Amino acid sequence: MTELGSDTLPSVGQWQQILSAPPVWRVKVQAASWTSAALALRDQGGRLLGLWGEAGHENAFFYIHALGLGSTGYLWITLTVQSSEGQFPSLADIFPAASRMERALYDLTGIRATGNTDTRPWLRHQCWPAGIFPLREGQLDGRSFGVDGDADYPFQLIDSVDVHQIPVGPVHAGTIEPGHFRFSCIGEQILRLEERLGYTHKGVERLFQDRDVFAGARLAGRISGDTTAGYAWAYSMAVESIARCEIPPRAAALRAVCLERERMANHLGDLAALGNDAGFVFCQSQFLFIKENLLRENREIFGHRYLMDCIIPGGVAFDLNSAQIATMQRNSESWQRTVQRLDLLLQEHSGLRDRLVGTGKIAPARAAALGMAGLAGRASGQAWDLRVQFPHAPYQNLDVSMQLSPEGDVAARWQLRFREFYESVRLQTQLLLDLPGGDVSATIPESIPDGEALGIVEAWRGEVFVALSVENARIKRCHPHDPSWVLWPVLEEAVLNDIVADFPLINKSFNLSYSGHDL
Amino acid sequence: MYRILKEIWRLGIPGKKIISAKGQGPFRRSAAIRHVDAGSCNACELEIQALSGPHYGLEQVGLNLTASPRHADLLMVTGPVSRHMATALQDTFSAMPNPKKVVAIGDCACTGGIFAGSYAVVGAVEKVLPVAGQCPGCPPTPEAIRQTLVQVARQTRS
Ligand code: SF4
Numbered sequence: 079m080t081e082l083g084s085d086t087l088p089s090v091g092q093w094q095q096i097l098s099a100p101p102v103w104r105v106k107v108q109a110a111s112w113t114s115a116a117l118a119l120r121d122q123g124g125r126l127l128g129l130w131g132e133a134g135h136e137n138a139f140f141y142i143h144a145l146g147l148g149s150t151g152y153l154w155i156t157l158t159v160q161s162s163e164g165q166f167p168s169l170a171d172i173f174p175a176a177s178r179m180e181r182a183l184y185d186l187t188g189i190r191a192t193g194n195t196d197t198r199p200w201l202r203h204q205c206w207p208a209g210i211f212p213l214r215e216g217q218l219d220g221r222s223f224g225v226d227g228d229a230d231y232p233f234q235l236i237d238s239v240d241v242h243q244i245p246v247g248p249v250h251a252g253t254i255e256p257g258h259f260r261f262s263c264i265g266e267q268i269l270r271l272e273e274r275l276g277y278t279h280k281g282v283e284r285l286f287q288d289r290d291v292f293a294g295a296r297l298a299g300r301i302s303g304d305t306t307a308g309y310a311w312a313y314s315m316a317v318e319s320i321a322r323c324e325i326p327p328r329a330a331a332l333r334a335v336c337l338e339r340e341r342m343a344n345h346l347g348d349l350a351a352l353g354n355d356a357g358f359v360f361c362q363s364q365f366l367f368i369k370e371n372l373l374r375e376n377r378e379i380f381g382h383r384y385l386m387d388c389i390i391p392g393g394v395a396f397d398l399n400s401a402q403i404a405t406m407q408r409n410s411e412s413w414q415r416t417v418q419r420l421d422l423l424l425q426e427h428s429g430l431r432d433r434l435v436g437t438g439k440i441a442p443a444r445a446a447a448l449g450m451a452g453l454a455g456r457a458s459g460q461a462w463d464l465r466v467q468f469p470h471a472p473y474q475n476l477d478v479s480m481q482l483s484p485e486g487d488v489a490a491r492w493q494l495r496f497r498e499f500y501e502s503v504r505l506q507t508q509l510l511l512d513l514p515g516g517d518v519s520a521t522i523p524e525s526i527p528d529g530e531a532l533g534i535v536e537a538w539r540g541e542v543f544v545a546l547s548v549e550n551a552r553i554k555r556c557h558p559h560d561p562s563w564v565l566w567p568v569l570e571e572a573v574l575n576d577i578v579a580d581f582p583l584i585n586k587s588f589n590l591s592y593s594g595h596d597l
Numbered sequence: 598m599y600r601i602l603k604e605i606w607r608l609g610i611p612g613k614k615i616i617s618a619k620g621q622g623p624f625r626r627s628a629a630i631r632h633v634d635a636g637s638c639n640a641c642e643l644e645i646q647a648l649s650g651p652h653y654g655l656e657q658v659g660l661n662l663t664a665s666p667r668h669a670d671l672l673m674v675t676g677p678v679s680r681h682m683a684t685a686l687q688d689t690f691s692a693m694p695n696p697k698k699v700v701a702i703g704d705c706a707c708t709g710g711i712f713a714g715s716y717a718v719v720g721a722v723e724k725v726l727p728v729a730g731q732c733p734g735c736p737p738t739p740e741a742i743r744q745t746l747v748q749v750a751r752q753t754r755s
Contacts, residue, residue: 278681297711
C-alpha cells in the first residue's frame with residue numbers, strides 16, 4: 079500500500095492507496111472533516127458517485143461511506159458515527175445527488191443525515207414499518223413484512239387550479255421495469271416530474287451478507303440484468319484485491335470483451351427502443367435483428383445470452399478458440415457495416431430528427447452541477463470515462479477514444495450510442511487480435527483473508543462500483559452502486575418544458591436502471 | 598424512403614416460418630398479454646423485448662403484448678414478487694377481464710430464484726396469484742417463453 083502522495087487529495091486525514099488501477103484512495107475522517115472533504119472534492123471539479131451506510135458490531139456504531147472522483151482518482155471517505163449520535167452531516171447541499179442516497183441510507187441503517195430537509199422514505203414503502211432498519215444487526219429476526227402497496231407518499235405538488243396531475247406506474251405500458259412517475263402539467267407541458275422508486279427493492283445488500291465470495295459473484299451478476307458483466311467484473315475486482323490475487327492477462331482481455339459486448343448489445347437495444355418510441359418501428363426491427371444475432375453468438379460462444387456468470391472471481395469461466403475468434407471478427411464487421419448504413423440513413427430522416435433534436439436537454443453547465451457521468455453525462459459534455467482517464471488492464475493498451483457531445487438532448491444520447499458502438503467493435507477487434515495466451519483464471523483461496531476493497535468499471539451506463547468487506551471468508555458487507563443513482567434526478571429536470579408525450583422518448587434515451595438502483 | 602425500403606427488403610423475414618395450429622380453448626387462436634415486472638433484475642424483460650423482435654414472429658402465433666390489463670387474456674409475471682410490487686401485481690390481475698390466466702416467467706417468478714428468502718420478496722408468483730404455466734430459466738430464452746405462452750393460451754381448462 080502506498081501512503082499519501084499527491085497534494086490534490088483533500089487534507090482531511092491519512093490517505094492510503096488501496097487499489098492502483100483504477101486508483102482508489104481511502105481515508106477515515108472525523109465528523110468535522112467529512113463536509114470539508116466533500117467541499118474540497120467539489121472545488122477541484124470532482125463529483126460524488128455514491129453514499130452508503132454500514133452497521134458496526136451490535137449496532138454500537140455505524141460507518142458512513144462516500145465515494146467521490148477527483149483528479150487523483152477515486153476517493154473513498156469513511157466516517158464513523160456512534161449509535162448515541164445517530165446522525166451525520168448531509169452532503170446534499172454540496173452534491174445534489176446525495177439527497178436520495180441519504181434517504182436510502184436512513185431507510186436501511188437508521189442513521190439520519192442532518193441538514194437534508196427531505197426526510198421522506200426512499201427505498202422503504204408502506205409494507206415495511208418505520209423504525210425497522212434491515213441492515214442493522216438482528217433487526218429482521220423472526221419478523222416478516224406484509225405486502226401493503228405504497229400509499230400516501232407526500233409528493234411535492236404544485237398547488238394551482240390550472241395544474242393537473244398525471245400519475246404513471248408502477249406498472250408501465252411497455253415491457254420495462256416498474257417505478258412511479260408523477261407529472262404536474264399545464265395542458266401538455268410538464269411543469270414538474272417527481273419520481274418514486276424502490277418498487278423492485280429485493281434486499282440484495284442483505285442477501286450478500288454471510289455468503290462466501292463465490293456465491294456472491296452469482297448474485298452480483300443479477301443486480302441489474304443488463305449490466306451483468308459490469309457488476310460481475312467490479313465485484314470480482316474487489317474480491318481479487320482482498321485476496322491479493324493478480325488475474326492472468328488473458329482473463330483481463332476476455333473480461334473486456336464481455337464488457338464491450340454488453341455495451342454493444344445495450345446500445346443496439348436502446349436504438350431499437352428509441353426509434354420505436356419516436357414512432358418509427360423500422361428501427362425496432364432493424365436494431366433488434368442485429369442485437370438478437372449478437373445475443374445468439376453470446377450463447378453459442380460464451381454460454382449465456384447476457385454473459386451471466388462468465389466473469390468470476392479470479393478470471394473468467396470460458397475460453398475462446400481460434401475458430402470462435404474468427405467468427406466473432408467476421409460477424410462484428412458485418413454488424414458494424416449494417417449499423418453504419420442505418421446511422422447514415424437515419425441521420426437524414428427528418429421525421430425522426432424532429433422528435434430527437436432539442437428534446438430532453440441538459441446543458442453542460444447544468445450537467446456538471448448535477449454530477450452527471452456515464453453515457454448520459456458524455457452526451458452533455460461531461461468528459462468522464464474510466465477506460466480513458468484511469469485505464470486498468472487491459473484498457474491501458476487500447477487507447478480508448480472517449481465519445482463526447484455538448485448538445486445534451488435526446489439526439490445527442492442517440493448519436494453517442496452509435497459512436498460508442500463503433501468504438502466497442504474496434505476494441506473487441508483489437509482485444510481479439512492481441513489476445514494473450516495462458517490461463518483464463520487464477521485461484522482465489524477458499525480461506526480468503528479478511529479485508530475491505532472496492533472494484534469499479536466503466537459499464538455501458540457509466541461507472542459501476544462494488545464496495546466489499548470480507549470477514550472469516552464470508553461477506554460482511556457488500557454495497558453495489560449503479561450510476562443510475564446520480565442520473566435519475568437528472569431525468570426529472572430533463573423533461574421540464576417538454577410535453578408528456580415526449581417523456582417515453584426522453585426516459586428511454588437515459589435508460590436508467592430500476593433494479594440496480596432499488597437493490 | 599427508397600433506402601428504408603431497401604433495408605427492409607435486405608432484412609427479409611428472419612427466423613423460422615411458423616405454422617400455427619388450430620386454436621382451442623378459451624383464447625382460440627389469439628391471446629393478448631400484459632406483462633408485470635414484479636422485481637425482476639431486468640434480464641427477463643430483455644428476453645421479452647427480444648421476443649418482439651423480427652426473429653420470433655410473436656404475432657404470427659396469435660400473441661400480442663398489450664399496454665392495458667383491460668385488454669389482456671394472459672398475465673406474464675417476471676421477478677421474485679418484491680413486497681413493494683405485490684399489490685400492484687394483484688391490482689393488475691383484478692383489472693383483467695375473465696377468462697384470464699397467469700404465467701410465471703423465469704426462475705425468480707417460478708420459485709423466488711436467487712432472491713428467495715429475502716425480507717423484501719414474497720417469492721414465487723403462485724404465492725399471490727393462481728399460476729397456469731411456468732417457464733424456468735435465468736433468464737429463459739425467448740423460444741421457451743413463446744412456447745410456454747402458446748401452451749397456456751391453448752389449454753382448454755383454466
Ligand atoms: S430469473 Fe434470472 S434473469 Fe430473470 S429476473 Fe430472476 S435473476 Fe433476473
